[in-house]
Amino acid sequence: MxxxxxxxxxxxxxxxxxxxxxxxxxxxxxxxxxxxxxxxxxxxxxxxxxxxxxxxxxxxxxxxxxxxxIGKEIWNKHQILYKFLKEVLGISQDKAFREACLIEHFISDETREKLKKFIKKTLS
Amino acid sequence: MxxxxxxxxxxxxxxxxxxxxxxxxxxxxxxxxxxxxxxxxxxxxxxxxxxxxxxxxxxxxxxxxxxxxIGKEIWNKHQILYKFLKEVLGISQDKAFREACLIEHFISDETREKLKKFIKKTLS
DNA sequence: CCTATTTATTAGGTTAACCTAACTTTTAAA
DNA sequence: TTTAAAAGTTAGGTTAACCTAATAAATAGG
Known part of the structure:
Protein backbone atom coordinates (compact mmCIF):
# COMPACT_ATOMS: atom_id res chain seq x y z
CA MET A 1 0.00 0.00 0.00
CA ILE A 70 11.09 6.14 -1.26
CA GLY A 71 12.98 9.07 0.24
CA LYS A 72 15.08 9.33 -2.88
CA GLU A 73 12.10 9.10 -5.20
CA ILE A 74 10.26 11.89 -3.44
CA TRP A 75 13.34 14.09 -3.35
CA ASN A 76 13.82 13.45 -7.05
CA LYS A 77 10.24 14.45 -7.81
CA HIS A 78 10.74 17.53 -5.71
CA GLN A 79 13.80 18.58 -7.66
CA ILE A 80 12.16 18.10 -11.03
CA LEU A 81 9.08 20.05 -9.99
CA TYR A 82 11.26 22.77 -8.52
CA LYS A 83 13.18 23.14 -11.73
CA PHE A 84 10.02 23.26 -13.79
CA LEU A 85 8.38 25.88 -11.59
CA LYS A 86 11.48 28.02 -11.32
CA GLU A 87 13.15 27.75 -14.69
CA VAL A 88 10.29 27.03 -17.04
CA LEU A 89 7.49 29.00 -15.43
CA GLY A 90 9.63 31.62 -13.71
CA ILE A 91 8.30 31.21 -10.17
CA SER A 92 10.60 32.59 -7.46
CA GLN A 93 13.06 30.25 -5.77
CA ASP A 94 11.24 30.22 -2.43
CA LYS A 95 7.79 29.78 -3.80
CA ALA A 96 8.91 27.14 -6.29
CA PHE A 97 10.51 25.21 -3.45
CA ARG A 98 7.43 25.38 -1.26
CA GLU A 99 5.07 24.36 -4.03
CA ALA A 100 7.34 21.51 -5.11
CA CYS A 101 7.21 20.27 -1.49
CA LEU A 102 3.45 20.01 -1.68
CA ILE A 103 3.07 18.63 -5.20
CA GLU A 104 5.86 16.04 -4.97
CA HIS A 105 3.55 13.56 -3.25
CA PHE A 106 1.01 13.53 -6.01
CA ILE A 107 2.78 13.07 -9.32
CA SER A 108 3.20 9.61 -10.77
CA ASP A 109 6.50 8.18 -11.94
CA GLU A 110 5.27 8.58 -15.48
CA THR A 111 4.58 12.28 -15.00
CA ARG A 112 7.95 12.75 -13.35
CA GLU A 113 9.74 11.18 -16.32
CA LYS A 114 7.77 13.06 -18.94
CA LEU A 115 8.24 16.31 -17.08
CA LYS A 116 11.96 15.69 -16.85
CA LYS A 117 12.31 15.14 -20.57
CA PHE A 118 10.10 18.11 -21.29
CA ILE A 119 12.21 20.43 -19.15
CA LYS A 120 15.37 19.25 -20.85
CA LYS A 121 13.93 19.87 -24.28
CA THR A 122 12.43 23.24 -23.36
CA LEU A 123 15.55 24.64 -21.72
CA SER A 124 17.85 23.70 -24.57
CA MET B 1 -7.40 31.08 6.84
CA ILE B 70 -13.42 28.85 -4.15
CA GLY B 71 -15.16 26.01 -5.97
CA LYS B 72 -14.65 27.79 -9.27
CA GLU B 73 -10.99 28.53 -8.55
CA ILE B 74 -10.21 24.94 -7.74
CA TRP B 75 -12.06 23.66 -10.78
CA ASN B 76 -10.14 26.15 -12.90
CA LYS B 77 -6.81 24.96 -11.52
CA HIS B 78 -7.90 21.41 -12.19
CA GLN B 79 -8.68 22.15 -15.80
CA ILE B 80 -5.38 23.89 -16.43
CA LEU B 81 -3.39 21.10 -14.81
CA TYR B 82 -5.39 18.53 -16.74
CA LYS B 83 -4.64 20.24 -20.02
CA PHE B 84 -0.95 20.50 -19.22
CA LEU B 85 -0.64 16.86 -18.19
CA LYS B 86 -2.65 15.57 -21.12
CA GLU B 87 -1.74 17.83 -24.01
CA VAL B 88 1.73 19.02 -23.13
CA LEU B 89 3.15 15.96 -21.38
CA GLY B 90 1.01 13.34 -23.08
CA ILE B 91 -0.42 11.65 -19.99
CA SER B 92 -3.58 9.62 -20.61
CA GLN B 93 -6.94 11.25 -20.07
CA ASP B 94 -7.78 9.20 -16.97
CA LYS B 95 -4.46 9.57 -15.28
CA ALA B 96 -4.22 13.25 -16.11
CA PHE B 97 -7.63 13.79 -14.57
CA ARG B 98 -6.76 11.90 -11.41
CA GLU B 99 -3.45 13.68 -10.94
CA ALA B 100 -4.99 17.07 -11.60
CA CYS B 101 -7.50 16.28 -8.83
CA LEU B 102 -4.68 15.82 -6.37
CA ILE B 103 -2.41 18.66 -7.45
CA GLU B 104 -5.14 21.30 -7.83
CA HIS B 105 -5.07 22.06 -4.10
CA PHE B 106 -1.43 22.93 -4.04
CA ILE B 107 -0.69 25.34 -6.84
CA SER B 108 -0.76 29.08 -6.21
CA ASP B 109 -2.70 31.53 -8.31
CA GLU B 110 0.59 32.72 -9.75
CA THR B 111 1.55 29.21 -10.86
CA ARG B 112 -1.89 28.71 -12.35
CA GLU B 113 -1.60 31.87 -14.42
CA LYS B 114 1.93 31.19 -15.60
CA LEU B 115 1.04 27.62 -16.45
CA LYS B 116 -1.98 28.79 -18.40
CA LYS B 117 0.09 31.19 -20.51
CA PHE B 118 2.78 28.61 -20.97
CA ILE B 119 0.33 26.02 -22.28
CA LYS B 120 -1.12 28.51 -24.71
CA LYS B 121 2.29 29.42 -26.05
CA THR B 122 3.48 25.82 -26.24
CA LEU B 123 0.44 24.46 -28.01
CA SER B 124 0.38 27.18 -30.66
C1' DC C 1 32.88 12.52 38.48
C1' DC C 2 28.91 14.91 39.24
C1' DT C 3 25.38 17.93 37.83
C1' DA C 4 23.08 21.03 34.36
C1' DT C 5 21.63 21.01 29.77
C1' DT C 6 20.22 18.73 25.80
C1' DT C 7 17.98 15.01 23.62
C1' DA C 8 14.48 11.58 23.52
C1' DT C 9 10.43 9.06 25.19
C1' DT C 10 5.91 8.31 27.38
C1' DA C 11 1.38 9.62 28.67
C1' DG C 12 -2.55 11.75 27.63
C1' DG C 13 -5.28 14.99 24.85
C1' DT C 14 -7.07 17.42 20.35
C1' DT C 15 -8.78 17.81 15.63
C1' DA C 16 -10.15 16.51 10.97
C1' DA C 17 -12.12 13.26 8.25
C1' DC C 18 -13.95 9.30 7.70
C1' DC C 19 -17.06 5.15 8.95
C1' DT C 20 -21.43 1.95 10.55
C1' DA C 21 -25.78 1.48 12.76
C1' DA C 22 -29.92 3.40 14.08
C1' DC C 23 -33.39 6.62 13.39
C1' DT C 24 -36.26 10.28 10.94
C1' DT C 25 -38.18 12.64 7.10
C1' DT C 26 -39.63 12.78 2.44
C1' DT C 27 -41.25 10.80 -1.77
C1' DA C 28 -43.61 7.89 -4.58
C1' DA C 29 -46.34 3.63 -5.84
C1' DA C 30 -50.06 0.48 -5.03
C1' DT D 1 -53.86 7.24 1.76
C1' DT D 2 -51.08 4.35 3.59
C1' DT D 3 -46.76 2.25 3.47
C1' DA D 4 -42.25 0.89 1.41
C1' DA D 5 -38.18 2.79 -0.40
C1' DA D 6 -35.01 6.52 -0.74
C1' DA D 7 -32.69 10.37 1.26
C1' DG D 8 -30.86 12.62 5.17
C1' DT D 9 -29.50 13.04 10.00
C1' DT D 10 -27.71 11.72 14.61
C1' DA D 11 -24.95 9.06 17.65
C1' DG D 12 -20.96 6.99 18.52
C1' DG D 13 -16.52 5.04 17.08
C1' DT D 14 -11.80 4.85 14.44
C1' DT D 15 -7.43 6.53 12.61
C1' DA D 16 -3.68 9.66 11.46
C1' DA D 17 -1.11 13.35 12.80
C1' DC D 18 -0.24 16.58 15.60
C1' DC D 19 0.36 18.85 20.46
C1' DT D 20 1.88 19.85 25.81
C1' DA D 21 3.59 18.28 30.15
C1' DA D 22 6.12 15.12 32.59
C1' DT D 23 9.88 11.98 32.81
C1' DA D 24 14.16 9.56 31.53
C1' DA D 25 18.64 9.05 29.38
C1' DA D 26 22.87 10.88 27.51
C1' DT D 27 26.42 14.29 27.20
C1' DA D 28 29.43 17.92 28.30
C1' DG D 29 31.56 21.61 31.39
C1' DG D 30 33.39 22.72 35.87
Missing amino acids: KPTKSIEDYLEAIYILSLKGKDIRMKDIAQLASVKLPSATEAINKLIKNGYVEHSPYSDVTLTKKGEK | KPTKSIEDYLEAIYILSLKGKDIRMKDIAQLASVKLPSATEAINKLIKNGYVEHSPYSDVTLTKKGEK
Missing part, protein backbone atom coordinates in the same frame (compact mmCIF):
# COMPACT_ATOMS: atom_id res chain seq x y z
CA LYS A 2 1.15 3.55 -0.78
CA PRO A 3 2.79 5.39 2.12
CA THR A 4 0.96 8.46 3.38
CA LYS A 5 2.08 11.97 2.49
CA SER A 6 3.37 12.30 6.03
CA ILE A 7 5.48 9.14 5.84
CA GLU A 8 6.86 10.28 2.51
CA ASP A 9 7.77 13.62 4.06
CA TYR A 10 9.69 11.99 6.88
CA LEU A 11 11.50 9.63 4.54
CA GLU A 12 12.43 12.51 2.29
CA ALA A 13 13.71 14.53 5.25
CA ILE A 14 15.79 11.61 6.49
CA TYR A 15 17.10 10.98 3.00
CA ILE A 16 18.22 14.60 2.66
CA LEU A 17 19.94 14.40 6.03
CA SER A 18 21.62 11.15 5.01
CA LEU A 19 23.21 12.87 2.02
CA LYS A 20 25.19 15.02 4.44
CA GLY A 21 26.88 11.95 5.86
CA LYS A 22 26.42 12.86 9.54
CA ASP A 23 24.54 10.88 12.17
CA ILE A 24 20.83 11.53 11.97
CA ARG A 25 19.20 12.33 15.30
CA MET A 26 15.56 12.72 16.26
CA LYS A 27 15.99 16.47 16.71
CA ASP A 28 17.27 16.84 13.14
CA ILE A 29 14.26 15.00 11.81
CA ALA A 30 11.85 16.98 13.97
CA GLN A 31 13.42 20.20 12.83
CA LEU A 32 13.41 19.40 9.12
CA ALA A 33 9.85 18.09 9.30
CA SER A 34 8.77 21.14 11.32
CA VAL A 35 7.24 19.10 14.12
CA LYS A 36 7.93 18.72 17.84
CA LEU A 37 10.10 15.90 19.11
CA PRO A 38 7.26 13.69 20.36
CA SER A 39 5.68 13.80 16.92
CA ALA A 40 8.97 12.71 15.41
CA THR A 41 9.24 9.83 17.88
CA GLU A 42 5.76 8.69 17.02
CA ALA A 43 6.43 8.99 13.30
CA ILE A 44 9.71 7.10 13.49
CA ASN A 45 7.98 4.29 15.35
CA LYS A 46 5.56 3.98 12.49
CA LEU A 47 8.41 4.03 9.99
CA ILE A 48 10.14 1.25 11.92
CA LYS A 49 6.97 -0.82 12.02
CA ASN A 50 6.73 -0.50 8.25
CA GLY A 51 10.35 -1.38 7.67
CA TYR A 52 11.46 1.99 6.38
CA VAL A 53 14.03 2.87 9.05
CA GLU A 54 16.11 1.37 11.84
CA HIS A 55 16.44 3.04 15.20
CA SER A 56 17.11 2.20 18.85
CA PRO A 57 16.01 4.63 21.54
CA TYR A 58 18.43 7.50 22.15
CA SER A 59 20.42 6.54 19.11
CA ASP A 60 20.70 7.57 15.48
CA VAL A 61 18.28 6.79 12.68
CA THR A 62 19.17 4.99 9.46
CA LEU A 63 17.12 4.29 6.37
CA THR A 64 16.57 0.74 5.18
CA LYS A 65 16.88 0.03 1.45
CA LYS A 66 13.11 0.24 1.21
CA GLY A 67 13.00 3.55 3.06
CA GLU A 68 15.86 5.02 1.09
CA LYS A 69 14.19 4.15 -2.17
CA LYS B 2 -7.01 28.76 3.87
CA PRO B 3 -9.71 26.09 3.55
CA THR B 4 -8.55 22.50 3.93
CA LYS B 5 -8.06 20.22 0.93
CA SER B 6 -11.24 18.44 1.97
CA ILE B 7 -13.31 21.61 2.07
CA GLU B 8 -11.92 22.62 -1.31
CA ASP B 9 -12.90 19.22 -2.68
CA TYR B 10 -16.46 19.57 -1.49
CA LEU B 11 -16.76 23.10 -2.84
CA GLU B 12 -15.38 21.99 -6.17
CA ALA B 13 -17.81 19.07 -6.31
CA ILE B 14 -20.74 21.32 -5.48
CA TYR B 15 -19.58 23.87 -8.03
CA ILE B 16 -19.42 21.23 -10.75
CA LEU B 17 -22.91 20.05 -9.84
CA SER B 18 -24.14 23.65 -9.89
CA LEU B 19 -23.00 24.03 -13.50
CA LYS B 20 -25.60 21.42 -14.48
CA GLY B 21 -28.39 23.66 -13.25
CA LYS B 22 -30.26 20.98 -11.27
CA ASP B 23 -31.00 20.92 -7.55
CA ILE B 24 -28.02 19.71 -5.57
CA ARG B 25 -28.81 17.01 -3.01
CA MET B 26 -26.69 15.46 -0.29
CA LYS B 27 -26.55 12.18 -2.17
CA ASP B 28 -25.08 13.89 -5.24
CA ILE B 29 -22.39 15.50 -3.14
CA ALA B 30 -21.62 12.27 -1.31
CA GLN B 31 -21.36 10.43 -4.60
CA LEU B 32 -19.10 12.95 -6.32
CA ALA B 33 -16.90 13.24 -3.25
CA SER B 34 -16.81 9.44 -2.89
CA VAL B 35 -17.95 9.47 0.72
CA LYS B 36 -20.95 8.08 2.60
CA LEU B 37 -23.95 10.27 3.35
CA PRO B 38 -23.10 10.93 7.01
CA SER B 39 -19.69 12.23 5.98
CA ALA B 40 -21.34 14.57 3.52
CA THR B 41 -23.74 15.82 6.21
CA GLU B 42 -20.87 16.51 8.53
CA ALA B 43 -18.87 18.24 5.81
CA ILE B 44 -21.80 20.40 4.73
CA ASN B 45 -22.33 21.49 8.32
CA LYS B 46 -18.76 22.67 8.41
CA LEU B 47 -19.21 24.46 5.09
CA ILE B 48 -22.31 26.20 6.46
CA LYS B 49 -20.48 27.24 9.60
CA ASN B 50 -17.78 28.80 7.44
CA GLY B 51 -20.24 30.58 5.20
CA TYR B 52 -19.53 28.59 2.05
CA VAL B 53 -22.96 27.06 1.47
CA GLU B 54 -26.60 27.35 2.47
CA HIS B 55 -28.67 24.33 3.36
CA SER B 56 -31.72 23.38 5.42
CA PRO B 57 -32.15 19.76 6.47
CA TYR B 58 -33.73 17.50 3.85
CA SER B 59 -33.40 20.22 1.28
CA ASP B 60 -31.03 21.23 -1.51
CA VAL B 61 -27.62 22.81 -1.14
CA THR B 62 -26.55 26.11 -2.67
CA LEU B 63 -23.19 27.83 -2.77
CA THR B 64 -22.75 31.31 -1.32
CA LYS B 65 -20.70 33.81 -3.34
CA LYS B 66 -17.74 32.99 -1.12
CA GLY B 67 -18.16 29.26 -1.63
CA GLU B 68 -18.69 29.58 -5.35
CA LYS B 69 -15.50 31.61 -5.70
Whole structure:
Protein backbone atom coordinates (compact mmCIF):
# COMPACT_ATOMS: atom_id res chain seq x y z
CA MET A 1 0.00 0.00 0.00
CA LYS A 2 1.15 3.55 -0.78
CA PRO A 3 2.79 5.39 2.12
CA THR A 4 0.96 8.46 3.38
CA LYS A 5 2.08 11.97 2.49
CA SER A 6 3.37 12.30 6.03
CA ILE A 7 5.48 9.14 5.84
CA GLU A 8 6.86 10.28 2.51
CA ASP A 9 7.77 13.62 4.06
CA TYR A 10 9.69 11.99 6.88
CA LEU A 11 11.50 9.63 4.54
CA GLU A 12 12.43 12.51 2.29
CA ALA A 13 13.71 14.53 5.25
CA ILE A 14 15.79 11.61 6.49
CA TYR A 15 17.10 10.98 3.00
CA ILE A 16 18.22 14.60 2.66
CA LEU A 17 19.94 14.40 6.03
CA SER A 18 21.62 11.15 5.01
CA LEU A 19 23.21 12.87 2.02
CA LYS A 20 25.19 15.02 4.44
CA GLY A 21 26.88 11.95 5.86
CA LYS A 22 26.42 12.86 9.54
CA ASP A 23 24.54 10.88 12.17
CA ILE A 24 20.83 11.53 11.97
CA ARG A 25 19.20 12.33 15.30
CA MET A 26 15.56 12.72 16.26
CA LYS A 27 15.99 16.47 16.71
CA ASP A 28 17.27 16.84 13.14
CA ILE A 29 14.26 15.00 11.81
CA ALA A 30 11.85 16.98 13.97
CA GLN A 31 13.42 20.20 12.83
CA LEU A 32 13.41 19.40 9.12
CA ALA A 33 9.85 18.09 9.30
CA SER A 34 8.77 21.14 11.32
CA VAL A 35 7.24 19.10 14.12
CA LYS A 36 7.93 18.72 17.84
CA LEU A 37 10.10 15.90 19.11
CA PRO A 38 7.26 13.69 20.36
CA SER A 39 5.68 13.80 16.92
CA ALA A 40 8.97 12.71 15.41
CA THR A 41 9.24 9.83 17.88
CA GLU A 42 5.76 8.69 17.02
CA ALA A 43 6.43 8.99 13.30
CA ILE A 44 9.71 7.10 13.49
CA ASN A 45 7.98 4.29 15.35
CA LYS A 46 5.56 3.98 12.49
CA LEU A 47 8.41 4.03 9.99
CA ILE A 48 10.14 1.25 11.92
CA LYS A 49 6.97 -0.82 12.02
CA ASN A 50 6.73 -0.50 8.25
CA GLY A 51 10.35 -1.38 7.67
CA TYR A 52 11.46 1.99 6.38
CA VAL A 53 14.03 2.87 9.05
CA GLU A 54 16.11 1.37 11.84
CA HIS A 55 16.44 3.04 15.20
CA SER A 56 17.11 2.20 18.85
CA PRO A 57 16.01 4.63 21.54
CA TYR A 58 18.43 7.50 22.15
CA SER A 59 20.42 6.54 19.11
CA ASP A 60 20.70 7.57 15.48
CA VAL A 61 18.28 6.79 12.68
CA THR A 62 19.17 4.99 9.46
CA LEU A 63 17.12 4.29 6.37
CA THR A 64 16.57 0.74 5.18
CA LYS A 65 16.88 0.03 1.45
CA LYS A 66 13.11 0.24 1.21
CA GLY A 67 13.00 3.55 3.06
CA GLU A 68 15.86 5.02 1.09
CA LYS A 69 14.19 4.15 -2.17
CA ILE A 70 11.09 6.14 -1.26
CA GLY A 71 12.98 9.07 0.24
CA LYS A 72 15.08 9.33 -2.88
CA GLU A 73 12.10 9.10 -5.20
CA ILE A 74 10.26 11.89 -3.44
CA TRP A 75 13.34 14.09 -3.35
CA ASN A 76 13.82 13.45 -7.05
CA LYS A 77 10.24 14.45 -7.81
CA HIS A 78 10.74 17.53 -5.71
CA GLN A 79 13.80 18.58 -7.66
CA ILE A 80 12.16 18.10 -11.03
CA LEU A 81 9.08 20.05 -9.99
CA TYR A 82 11.26 22.77 -8.52
CA LYS A 83 13.18 23.14 -11.73
CA PHE A 84 10.02 23.26 -13.79
CA LEU A 85 8.38 25.88 -11.59
CA LYS A 86 11.48 28.02 -11.32
CA GLU A 87 13.15 27.75 -14.69
CA VAL A 88 10.29 27.03 -17.04
CA LEU A 89 7.49 29.00 -15.43
CA GLY A 90 9.63 31.62 -13.71
CA ILE A 91 8.30 31.21 -10.17
CA SER A 92 10.60 32.59 -7.46
CA GLN A 93 13.06 30.25 -5.77
CA ASP A 94 11.24 30.22 -2.43
CA LYS A 95 7.79 29.78 -3.80
CA ALA A 96 8.91 27.14 -6.29
CA PHE A 97 10.51 25.21 -3.45
CA ARG A 98 7.43 25.38 -1.26
CA GLU A 99 5.07 24.36 -4.03
CA ALA A 100 7.34 21.51 -5.11
CA CYS A 101 7.21 20.27 -1.49
CA LEU A 102 3.45 20.01 -1.68
CA ILE A 103 3.07 18.63 -5.20
CA GLU A 104 5.86 16.04 -4.97
CA HIS A 105 3.55 13.56 -3.25
CA PHE A 106 1.01 13.53 -6.01
CA ILE A 107 2.78 13.07 -9.32
CA SER A 108 3.20 9.61 -10.77
CA ASP A 109 6.50 8.18 -11.94
CA GLU A 110 5.27 8.58 -15.48
CA THR A 111 4.58 12.28 -15.00
CA ARG A 112 7.95 12.75 -13.35
CA GLU A 113 9.74 11.18 -16.32
CA LYS A 114 7.77 13.06 -18.94
CA LEU A 115 8.24 16.31 -17.08
CA LYS A 116 11.96 15.69 -16.85
CA LYS A 117 12.31 15.14 -20.57
CA PHE A 118 10.10 18.11 -21.29
CA ILE A 119 12.21 20.43 -19.15
CA LYS A 120 15.37 19.25 -20.85
CA LYS A 121 13.93 19.87 -24.28
CA THR A 122 12.43 23.24 -23.36
CA LEU A 123 15.55 24.64 -21.72
CA SER A 124 17.85 23.70 -24.57
CA MET B 1 -7.40 31.08 6.84
CA LYS B 2 -7.01 28.76 3.87
CA PRO B 3 -9.71 26.09 3.55
CA THR B 4 -8.55 22.50 3.93
CA LYS B 5 -8.06 20.22 0.93
CA SER B 6 -11.24 18.44 1.97
CA ILE B 7 -13.31 21.61 2.07
CA GLU B 8 -11.92 22.62 -1.31
CA ASP B 9 -12.90 19.22 -2.68
CA TYR B 10 -16.46 19.57 -1.49
CA LEU B 11 -16.76 23.10 -2.84
CA GLU B 12 -15.38 21.99 -6.17
CA ALA B 13 -17.81 19.07 -6.31
CA ILE B 14 -20.74 21.32 -5.48
CA TYR B 15 -19.58 23.87 -8.03
CA ILE B 16 -19.42 21.23 -10.75
CA LEU B 17 -22.91 20.05 -9.84
CA SER B 18 -24.14 23.65 -9.89
CA LEU B 19 -23.00 24.03 -13.50
CA LYS B 20 -25.60 21.42 -14.48
CA GLY B 21 -28.39 23.66 -13.25
CA LYS B 22 -30.26 20.98 -11.27
CA ASP B 23 -31.00 20.92 -7.55
CA ILE B 24 -28.02 19.71 -5.57
CA ARG B 25 -28.81 17.01 -3.01
CA MET B 26 -26.69 15.46 -0.29
CA LYS B 27 -26.55 12.18 -2.17
CA ASP B 28 -25.08 13.89 -5.24
CA ILE B 29 -22.39 15.50 -3.14
CA ALA B 30 -21.62 12.27 -1.31
CA GLN B 31 -21.36 10.43 -4.60
CA LEU B 32 -19.10 12.95 -6.32
CA ALA B 33 -16.90 13.24 -3.25
CA SER B 34 -16.81 9.44 -2.89
CA VAL B 35 -17.95 9.47 0.72
CA LYS B 36 -20.95 8.08 2.60
CA LEU B 37 -23.95 10.27 3.35
CA PRO B 38 -23.10 10.93 7.01
CA SER B 39 -19.69 12.23 5.98
CA ALA B 40 -21.34 14.57 3.52
CA THR B 41 -23.74 15.82 6.21
CA GLU B 42 -20.87 16.51 8.53
CA ALA B 43 -18.87 18.24 5.81
CA ILE B 44 -21.80 20.40 4.73
CA ASN B 45 -22.33 21.49 8.32
CA LYS B 46 -18.76 22.67 8.41
CA LEU B 47 -19.21 24.46 5.09
CA ILE B 48 -22.31 26.20 6.46
CA LYS B 49 -20.48 27.24 9.60
CA ASN B 50 -17.78 28.80 7.44
CA GLY B 51 -20.24 30.58 5.20
CA TYR B 52 -19.53 28.59 2.05
CA VAL B 53 -22.96 27.06 1.47
CA GLU B 54 -26.60 27.35 2.47
CA HIS B 55 -28.67 24.33 3.36
CA SER B 56 -31.72 23.38 5.42
CA PRO B 57 -32.15 19.76 6.47
CA TYR B 58 -33.73 17.50 3.85
CA SER B 59 -33.40 20.22 1.28
CA ASP B 60 -31.03 21.23 -1.51
CA VAL B 61 -27.62 22.81 -1.14
CA THR B 62 -26.55 26.11 -2.67
CA LEU B 63 -23.19 27.83 -2.77
CA THR B 64 -22.75 31.31 -1.32
CA LYS B 65 -20.70 33.81 -3.34
CA LYS B 66 -17.74 32.99 -1.12
CA GLY B 67 -18.16 29.26 -1.63
CA GLU B 68 -18.69 29.58 -5.35
CA LYS B 69 -15.50 31.61 -5.70
CA ILE B 70 -13.42 28.85 -4.15
CA GLY B 71 -15.16 26.01 -5.97
CA LYS B 72 -14.65 27.79 -9.27
CA GLU B 73 -10.99 28.53 -8.55
CA ILE B 74 -10.21 24.94 -7.74
CA TRP B 75 -12.06 23.66 -10.78
CA ASN B 76 -10.14 26.15 -12.90
CA LYS B 77 -6.81 24.96 -11.52
CA HIS B 78 -7.90 21.41 -12.19
CA GLN B 79 -8.68 22.15 -15.80
CA ILE B 80 -5.38 23.89 -16.43
CA LEU B 81 -3.39 21.10 -14.81
CA TYR B 82 -5.39 18.53 -16.74
CA LYS B 83 -4.64 20.24 -20.02
CA PHE B 84 -0.95 20.50 -19.22
CA LEU B 85 -0.64 16.86 -18.19
CA LYS B 86 -2.65 15.57 -21.12
CA GLU B 87 -1.74 17.83 -24.01
CA VAL B 88 1.73 19.02 -23.13
CA LEU B 89 3.15 15.96 -21.38
CA GLY B 90 1.01 13.34 -23.08
CA ILE B 91 -0.42 11.65 -19.99
CA SER B 92 -3.58 9.62 -20.61
CA GLN B 93 -6.94 11.25 -20.07
CA ASP B 94 -7.78 9.20 -16.97
CA LYS B 95 -4.46 9.57 -15.28
CA ALA B 96 -4.22 13.25 -16.11
CA PHE B 97 -7.63 13.79 -14.57
CA ARG B 98 -6.76 11.90 -11.41
CA GLU B 99 -3.45 13.68 -10.94
CA ALA B 100 -4.99 17.07 -11.60
CA CYS B 101 -7.50 16.28 -8.83
CA LEU B 102 -4.68 15.82 -6.37
CA ILE B 103 -2.41 18.66 -7.45
CA GLU B 104 -5.14 21.30 -7.83
CA HIS B 105 -5.07 22.06 -4.10
CA PHE B 106 -1.43 22.93 -4.04
CA ILE B 107 -0.69 25.34 -6.84
CA SER B 108 -0.76 29.08 -6.21
CA ASP B 109 -2.70 31.53 -8.31
CA GLU B 110 0.59 32.72 -9.75
CA THR B 111 1.55 29.21 -10.86
CA ARG B 112 -1.89 28.71 -12.35
CA GLU B 113 -1.60 31.87 -14.42
CA LYS B 114 1.93 31.19 -15.60
CA LEU B 115 1.04 27.62 -16.45
CA LYS B 116 -1.98 28.79 -18.40
CA LYS B 117 0.09 31.19 -20.51
CA PHE B 118 2.78 28.61 -20.97
CA ILE B 119 0.33 26.02 -22.28
CA LYS B 120 -1.12 28.51 -24.71
CA LYS B 121 2.29 29.42 -26.05
CA THR B 122 3.48 25.82 -26.24
CA LEU B 123 0.44 24.46 -28.01
CA SER B 124 0.38 27.18 -30.66
C1' DC C 1 32.88 12.52 38.48
C1' DC C 2 28.91 14.91 39.24
C1' DT C 3 25.38 17.93 37.83
C1' DA C 4 23.08 21.03 34.36
C1' DT C 5 21.63 21.01 29.77
C1' DT C 6 20.22 18.73 25.80
C1' DT C 7 17.98 15.01 23.62
C1' DA C 8 14.48 11.58 23.52
C1' DT C 9 10.43 9.06 25.19
C1' DT C 10 5.91 8.31 27.38
C1' DA C 11 1.38 9.62 28.67
C1' DG C 12 -2.55 11.75 27.63
C1' DG C 13 -5.28 14.99 24.85
C1' DT C 14 -7.07 17.42 20.35
C1' DT C 15 -8.78 17.81 15.63
C1' DA C 16 -10.15 16.51 10.97
C1' DA C 17 -12.12 13.26 8.25
C1' DC C 18 -13.95 9.30 7.70
C1' DC C 19 -17.06 5.15 8.95
C1' DT C 20 -21.43 1.95 10.55
C1' DA C 21 -25.78 1.48 12.76
C1' DA C 22 -29.92 3.40 14.08
C1' DC C 23 -33.39 6.62 13.39
C1' DT C 24 -36.26 10.28 10.94
C1' DT C 25 -38.18 12.64 7.10
C1' DT C 26 -39.63 12.78 2.44
C1' DT C 27 -41.25 10.80 -1.77
C1' DA C 28 -43.61 7.89 -4.58
C1' DA C 29 -46.34 3.63 -5.84
C1' DA C 30 -50.06 0.48 -5.03
C1' DT D 1 -53.86 7.24 1.76
C1' DT D 2 -51.08 4.35 3.59
C1' DT D 3 -46.76 2.25 3.47
C1' DA D 4 -42.25 0.89 1.41
C1' DA D 5 -38.18 2.79 -0.40
C1' DA D 6 -35.01 6.52 -0.74
C1' DA D 7 -32.69 10.37 1.26
C1' DG D 8 -30.86 12.62 5.17
C1' DT D 9 -29.50 13.04 10.00
C1' DT D 10 -27.71 11.72 14.61
C1' DA D 11 -24.95 9.06 17.65
C1' DG D 12 -20.96 6.99 18.52
C1' DG D 13 -16.52 5.04 17.08
C1' DT D 14 -11.80 4.85 14.44
C1' DT D 15 -7.43 6.53 12.61
C1' DA D 16 -3.68 9.66 11.46
C1' DA D 17 -1.11 13.35 12.80
C1' DC D 18 -0.24 16.58 15.60
C1' DC D 19 0.36 18.85 20.46
C1' DT D 20 1.88 19.85 25.81
C1' DA D 21 3.59 18.28 30.15
C1' DA D 22 6.12 15.12 32.59
C1' DT D 23 9.88 11.98 32.81
C1' DA D 24 14.16 9.56 31.53
C1' DA D 25 18.64 9.05 29.38
C1' DA D 26 22.87 10.88 27.51
C1' DT D 27 26.42 14.29 27.20
C1' DA D 28 29.43 17.92 28.30
C1' DG D 29 31.56 21.61 31.39
C1' DG D 30 33.39 22.72 35.87
